[in-house]
Amino acid sequence: MSQPEPQQTPFLPVYRRAETIMIRGEGVYLFDDQGKRYLDCSAGIAVNALGHSHSHVVAALQEQAGQLWHCSNNYTTRPLQLFAERLVEQSRLDGGVFFCSSGAEAIDTVIKFVRRTQYVEGSKKQRIITFHGGFHGRALSCISAGGNATAREGYAPLLPGFDQIAFNDLEAVKATITPETAAILLEPVQGEGGVYPADPAFLKGLRELCDTHGLLLCLDEVQCGYGRCGSLFTYDQYGVMPDIVACAKGIGNGFPLGAVITNQRVRKAITPGCHGSTYGSNPLAMAVGNAVLDMMLKPGFFAHVSEVGAHLKAALDAIQQEYPDSISQVRGFGLMLGLQMQLDARAFATELREAGLLVAPAYGDVIRFTPPLIITREEADQAVSILRECLAKH
Ligand SMILES: Cc1ncc(COP(=O)(O)O)c(C=O)c1O
Structure with a gap:
């Protein structure tokens, strides 16, 4: 066995970690x-x-830890029921929520739900329009959707089916829509790409294009959502309803948690067995999610x-x-x-x-x-x- 180099860390160097502990x-x-x-x-x-x-979140996690950590998605738990009801109500999306454990898992779910919805509707539409500078996570589907060249390098073949164009350019979107286009996926405010907010007219225009062409408007609010921009969902600032929204990061305040919330159109395509996640809806995560929401919904x-x-x-x-x-x-x-x-x-x-x-x-x-x-x-x-x-x- 070859000896490790003297400065080698035990973790693979995917991050430039500071030495600070x-x-x-x-x-x-x-x-x-x-x-x-x-x-x-x-x-x-x-x-x-x-x-x-945060004392309220710590207390919620500790209390749940003493009751139930995990019981599989074959059962409903009280924190799941409560959190799902509250999130669906807050989102004003009438389809329902799917819970997972990270932003990447949420985006992979969004991509699957887009394809599945079009498939169940009997359409051949499979392609998704995404944007330069967009970042959607590190899973293969996410880097295929994302616009970051460094994140993609060395991982070919990527997942096909994405058309990437300039952000905030409605004419480019119009020119890119074909009979195969199924959806548009974007961050209302691009985060990793350098903090670029969508122009309000751009987002409204995307909604209209989606309505005209039968496309699904999918918002990645993993970074910009969940209160960060001044409302629980950033689409509320824009006055534009998506068909699907993905949340993570702030939703669990550091506890691994992601959520995909959809409207009825998408719900109609979802049947038992078509998707899943062992840790999605984990009771600890649900208890934390409820505690975070308790604080955010305070006047x-x-x-x-x-x-x-x-x-x-x-x-x-x-x-x-x-x-x-x-x-x-x-x-x-x-x-x-x-x-x-x-x-x-x-x-x-x-x-x-x-x-x-x-x-x-x-x-x-x-x-x-x-x-x-x-x-x-x-x-x-x-x-x-x-x-x-x-x-x-x-
Ligand atoms: C907009 C956006 N989407 C998705 C992700 C992926 O989230 P995660 O790192 O939890 O997989 C990120 C992470 O930075 C993000 O900023």
């Missing part, structure tokens, strides 16, 4: 094993919507996201004016904000981390601010002052 989280802060405190404006890449160690929660988001964006806009050579643009809304850097975004994110601020780099030299949605104005101001200190050194 995180041991504890509280609210918007993370603490490493040296006792250093970090203001977490990444939130595990838009995941810890309620911050770290004022989403207004807080919009208010602190606007405050943070105004501060970032001001910094951009001060340092136009380092930051060329601020994009996004709610608490999903991106800085288009003129500096190496990864290297700068490392400088920020050393100064005690965690952010998430995105494709194309972008730095994302996706803090816990409970962040206060004062905490957002702290983040901005650390950013300013680091920019001043350049």
Whole structure:
């Protein structure tokens, strides 16, 4: 057996992990094993919507852990019944929800449900229109749908059936629709691609095109949804109803959980045995999902996201004016904000981390601010002052 190299880690190097060892989280802060405190404006890449160690979520998980962890999808559990009813009601999609354990699994499910719906309707439509800069996860189907070349490299043959075109270009969509087109899949706000919101007219136009041509409008709200942009579902900000929406990340606040919610049209195509997931609907995940929703549905929660988001964006806009050579643009809304850097975004994110601020780099030299949605104005101001200190050194 060959000897491992001296610096080799026991985990396969799919991530550029910092050497920092995180041991504890509280609210918007993370603490490493040296006792250093970090203001977490990444939130595990838009995941810890309620911050770290939220007492209501911790209590719900602990209580459920003492009752029932797993019992297979051959049975209904109380937390499943409750969470499903609440999510369907909130989504205003009348078909139902399928639970899974991650964003990639949710998107793979969306792709399957699109094909299945068209198949059951007796149509030959199978192709899905997706967009440059879109990111839908790491499963083979997801990288086939996604627009990230690095994520795809070396994995051919990809899943066929996707037509990728420019984001926010309605004319390009019109030109791409053929009798084989089954659906359009997009993130209302592209996340990994660099925080690019869909133009409201674009999303409305997509809905109209879908209605005209019998296509399914599928929204990937894994990153931008679940409160992040100022409402539970980001489509509510746009006034556009999808046929299918995929959720993950914030829905479980860090507990592995994904959901696909559909309308009646899709429901009609779903029969027992056509899909499944051993851990989907897991009672621990359902209890956490209910606890997260309890907090988000409290009066004022989403207004807080919009208010602190606007405050943070105004501060970032001001910094951009001060340092136009380092930051060329601020994009996004709610608490999903991106800085288009003129500096190496990864290297700068490392400088920020050393100064005690965690952010998430995105494709194309972008730095994302996706803090816990409970962040206060004062905490957002702290983040901005650390950013300013680091920019001043350049
Ligand atoms: C928009 C979007 N869709 C899907 C995914 C995949 O989610 P997961 O990493 O939970 O599989 C991500 C992850 O970043 C995402 O941002």
